[in-house]
Amino acid sequence: MLQKIKAILIAAIFILSISIIIIFMFFFKKQNRKIRRIWANLQRFIIGFKIKTKGSFDNRAKLLIINHQSMMDIVAMEALLKKDEDIAWVAKKEIFDLPFLGQSVKLSKMICLDRGDKRAIVKLLKDVKDRIDNNRPVIIFPEGTRGEGEKLLDFQIGAKIIAEKLGLMIQPVVIANARHVFDSQNLKVNGGKITVSFMPTVNPKDNEDWYEKLHSDMQKELDSLLKVS
DSSP states (O other): OHHHHHHHHHHHHHHHHHHHHHHHHHHOGGGHHHHHHHHHHHHHHHHTEEEEEESOOOTTOSEEEEOOOSHHHHHHHHHHSOTTOOOEEEEEHHHHTSTTHHHHHHHTTOEEEOTTOTTHHHHHHHHHHHHHHTTOOEEEOTTSSOOOSSSOOOOOSHHHHHHHHHTOOEEEEEEESHHHHEETTTTEEOOEEEEEEEOOOBOGGGOTTHHHHHHHHHHHHHHHHHHHO
16 A cells, blocks of 8 residues: 555656656757756665666667567666767657657657558658757567566567668667656566666668567566666
């Protein structure tokens, strides 16, 4: 019971903090990335978790493919990457429609994916190219939704199409224990440690089955991280 009360309080603080950063983003548009980084590190402090890294971000990669377990995936990446690494997340339209979080992603010029739109992939390609042209690496969750944390879900086709159509170098990133640290769906908060593994960059031109191999390699890396966590 106490754990759920704590989780509810943290969720409330989370929403309140987003409403506050919206104000800062509106008035200090050029400091958007810095504001998001400060916000993410504040969440680390409130929830009480550390980030352990393996490898590092490869600035040759323009598309990062990441497994998805929890909102903490986003918090960890926003806190971890440098001030000048202004990443752009691909998020489903439902996120953009939310009262507070939606406004924050709009001000940050994140990429909206409307799965109900037949022309969604065309718009997605256009928006990804725009962010990359503006020196913003793009992050996408290929699973399309949150997993339980131990097994990757099947990858949706979107990330594959983006990479091949735009000729992008890909860096897979595997995150472990994010759901354990804070599970907002089941209102459980444990704190602890999130591990972020930056895997070697992949060139889709090197292997026509690269997407299937990527899924397999990321699952192996996740298994390895969970064994030592």
